[in-house]
Amino acid sequence: MVTAFQVSETLGRSGSHASTVWTRCERLLREKSDAERGVLLGSLMHEIQEGKARKNSIGAGTSRVRSVLFKAVCDWLAVAPCSLQRQENMVTWNTVQVDGDHYVVDVIFEPGALYEEGSGKAGEYLRRLESEGEDVPRGAVRPGAAAIPSLQPNLGGLMLRPSWHVEPWEIDFDRRDRAGRGGFGEVFQGTWAGQPVAVKEVRDASPTDADVCDFVLEISLLSRLSHPNIVRFWRGCVDLRGGHRTLLLVTEWMDRGVLSQLLHESQEPSLSVASAQVLATGIARGVAYLHHVKILHLDLKSPNVP
Template sequence: MSDLSRGMSGLSVGSGDMERLRQENRDLKRQLGGGGVKPSLAIPWEDIDLGDQISGGGFSVVYRGYWLRTPVAIKRWFDPEMTDKLLQEFREEVMTLQELSHPNIVQLMGVCSKPPNLAMVTEYLPHSLFHVLHNTNIEVDRKRVISLAKDICCAFIYLHSRSPPVIHRDIKPANFLLDRAWKLKLCDFGLASQNARQAGAGTPAYMAPELLAGTGFNEKVDVYAFGVCLWEMLARLLPFAETPPGQLKEKIIAGGRPEIPLSCPKAMANLIKDCWQQEASLRPSFPKIHNILSDMQ
């Protein structure tokens, strides 16, 4: 008998509680390795040709490179100690992304899962929405904004329709990739979650008040962040750039939001305001947002 089973055998619980405990036990085993990489996705590290670094943060770095002579992006996890936490974060992101297939979500092509070489290989797209908005003079007119916003909606209609819903929790322009035809794809599922674990993690300027407050949350936190991104696409400014980092959390929890440009059409301004409503239940769903955007075209 395992230590967990011995501990459970001494509990006096009803049938409903016992089933809940069994489910939690199954979930824990899945998170810690009970589930695994699909055999068809397993690739040897030696097959990867690592190129220049694209981005990085936390315990992972993203590189461009080649796999079987195909241009790819490689997200590599690193930690000299290879802690259980790092291994769990790697497994969870892999297990989330390998179950997803949608035109507006970056495609997982392979996984290296033997420490110390932990890596995900995905399709390569040359630009991020952040780069286009803030590091170029490329025109992004309202028609283009609506088109990109509808692509985002399609990705989240798919994610939130899954059972249980996949909540991304880190929507921001840096996590939307673009190809040369302006097709948008969502990436970075490191914070994707179906529970309240790590409720305070994320990028503060895009986090809903309930995330910053550390209270319960649902898929409407993604709607909130979408509203901030929509504002950013129109304003081409960084949200809350004028707010000192130490004051940002308090400001958002108190209801503070970026100022919508006067040039923003009324219908678009109203949509942004609806998306970043303080009360999560008042925020629209992504299918409704998609319909509103379609009416603007």
């Protein structure tokens, strides 16, 4: 999943961020095409823009280019056995083998999604690649395009997901029922698997593939934590709302709120020495556990202590 996000970020991103991929690719092909050598893969990756504010612009890779790069990275890093597939009409895609089963890899619409080979989701992915047509570069995600295959429950076929993944429609919460707000985004009370949970929505209205890649790496780490003094992380996902992605984390729900409310907003008398010792001991044990598994919190404060 992370590999696919890295390929997408290098060659044009996905979702609404990729709406101009085909126009940039067409320009690059026109400017750099060589009848004898063709276009080098590197010329379709990040470009250095000239001027006072020099910066990297996103790339302009088609589905064929992305598939070639994904295959190269998988082989180089030994991520998983990967093959490069191609139809007579030049539609190109990747398949990977996981636990003996073969999956089609999405490197464009929802990077990292794995569609069971031969399933409805895999067929929809290949159909969308082919529907771009021969007259324009493939791989562009056009505004108004149909929902990505993994978000269409009507399409048959299994999807291989990390153990922490949850489908957006499995989380029940109302954005009017907000429990808190912070620098990262907002928290809502909801339910998952019949249990009360806290649903954290990352603030960025339209995260890039790099943002989602960081999100995936972070929740992969959180999903391995288990300690009485650490809030339990349950699930996470990337949701699609109004054509834009949003990042959701499902965690344990704490009825009594956070420590800052107890210290600054509570109508009750100040904490007793005994209560303060209990709280301090619990915080210390939680931090000691994080240090034991080689994690630094770096943002320890009362609003982050439930």
